[in-house]
Amino acid sequence: MSPKAAARPGGRSARVQQAVHAAVRELQAEHGRAELTVPQIASRAGVTPSTVYRRWGDISELLSDVAVERLRPETPPADLGSLREDLEHWAVDFLEEMSSPPGRSYIRDALAGDPDGGNAGQCSAYAVEQVDTILDRATARGEHVPDTDTLMDHVVAPMMYRILFRPGLLDAQYARDLVTTVFYRLMPLP
Amino acid sequence: MSPKAAARPGGRSARVQQAVHAAVRELQAEHGRAELTVPQIASRAGVTPSTVYRRWGDISELLSDVAVERLRPETPPADLGSLREDLEHWAVDFLEEMSSPPGRSYIRDALAGDPDGGNAGQCSAYAVEQVDTILDRATARGEHVPDTDTLMDHVVAPMMYRILFRPGLLDAQYARDLVTTVFYRLMPLP
Structure with a gap:
């Protein structure tokens, strides 16, 4: 988990994380993983691309965070x-x-x-x-x-x-x- | 190893692979991995970017092939x-x-x-x-x-x-x- 992503539980930060994770899950279900881009994810999540880049650095870090959530028993x-x-x-x-x-x-x-x-x-x-x-x-x-x-x-x-x-x-x-x-x-x- | 990369040993194909792998190794030694792009690798190897894309699909497949070569005992x-x-x-x-x-x-x-x-x-x-x-x-x-x-x-x-x-x-x-x-x-x- 990137330290940035874990920094502020609750509040706006938690809502952004939830919306972005949900957007990735939806888009993966619809398109598979190869096609995902940050602008597409941001648009689905209702945030700006720069919010995503600021928080996750790049798309592979975001996909890693989402994957770990899905591996949680x-x-x-x-x-x-x-x-x-x-x-x-x-x-x-x-x-x-x-x-x-x-x-x-x-x-x-x-x-x-x-x-x-x-x-x-x-x-x-x-x-x-x-x-x-x-x-x-x-x-x-x-x-x-x-x-x-x-x-x-x-x-x-x-x-x-x-x-x-x-x-x-x-x-x-x-x-x-x-x-x-x-x-x-x-x-x-x- | 991507099937494309293994398809034609010898000749031009082998020379391209060798030049591109060598370019990746040199650039990794100089810059670390985060900075590498296909155009940069192609230019160092003396091939066109489209040669790299045609053969490896994307940069992560190329880095994977180079990494496996380096893991060979x-x-x-x-x-x-x-x-x-x-x-x-x-x-x-x-x-x-x-x-x-x-x-x-x-x-x-x-x-x-x-x-x-x-x-x-x-x-x-x-x-x-x-x-x-x-x-x-x-x-x-x-x-x-x-x-x-x-x-x-x-x-x-x-x-x-x-x-x-x-x-x-x-x-x-x-x-x-x-x-x-x-x-x-x-x-x-x-």
């Missing part, structure tokens, strides 16, 4: 009653969402217009938050749990790496196999 | 006499190179102008090739070895994920720890 992970089931269910969902054509294009947009790495960090923070929710529940149930970084490194990272760099090697079984590897090979000793 | 992995040492040495080098500011910016460029995923796939193919060289040598020595995908999923992927999404959690010890995890936890049963 809408609900907490499902609670199926056991760590293994919760992780498998979440990993299969995550892979399906992120490897879909819109998912891939949001990830690409988020990384592309992100000079300071803040938006990429936010994507990762969303995954950490979901994983932590699952681990906290399991701990509360009295289950033995791996740590967050084990799951980020050995479940989330392999899925994201294949999505970005090795497409075509992805299915639900791959997500489940990664969780199985954590359970049989990477659990801390009790 | 220049030498095979060092042979230190054992699988463990070879992998640790290679992983530490890979992490250092990819997490450096130029490394990060090549990875970002490679992903950004890559509508068909060919350049991202090439980045991954380079890593697979290096890993396979190490594994083939170890097999020839009679060592017990993990498979390529285990190393891609549990050594390369975690490093690349942190480079892209969780910067600030990276050092040589992290690379060595991932290799240790493979040795103690993820080796196939003999």
Whole structure:
């Protein structure tokens, strides 16, 4: 997220951000991403192009901010009653969402217009938050749990790496196999 | 790599590609990436802007092709006499190179102008090739070895994920720890 965009929550600043983000989403739905220009977005949002440039620098930073918003999880992970089931269910969902054509294009947009790495960090923070929710529940149930970084490194990272760099090697079984590897090979000793 | 760029190796086509890539590298060294425009690149390369547009579509595809060339490993992995040492040495080098500011910016460029995923796939193919060289040598020595995908999923992927999404959690010890995890936890049963 550009520091400028996050600077003033509430008030006019928040309204401008909301209007501009909404304009991008509408135009992407209508035209696809290749065709978007700042004047077109500004006109749809009812602001001047210079407002957009002042706030986002260039269009790739704006698209990155919008993409990160769309990657925000809408609900907490499902609670199926056991760590293994919760992780498998979440990993299969995550892979399906992120490897879909819109998912891939949001990830690409988020990384592309992100000079300071803040938006990429936010994507990762969303995954950490979901994983932590699952681990906290399991701990509360009295289950033995791996740590967050084990799951980020050995479940989330392999899925994201294949999505970005090795497409075509992805299915639900791959997500489940990664969780199985954590359970049989990477659990801390009790 | 855009199919157009790969279509005609040799002859005029290869000379144009070479001149344009060299122009990009020179201008990046002189000005940084933010300032590059197609007319500027074309003028330095001694070709017309329309030659560049015809071949690469837009500047982000050209920057992606140049970035992938720069990510090509220049030498095979060092042979230190054992699988463990070879992998640790290679992983530490890979992490250092990819997490450096130029490394990060090549990875970002490679992903950004890559509508068909060919350049991202090439980045991954380079890593697979290096890993396979190490594994083939170890097999020839009679060592017990993990498979390529285990190393891609549990050594390369975690490093690349942190480079892209969780910067600030990276050092040589992290690379060595991932290799240790493979040795103690993820080796196939003999």
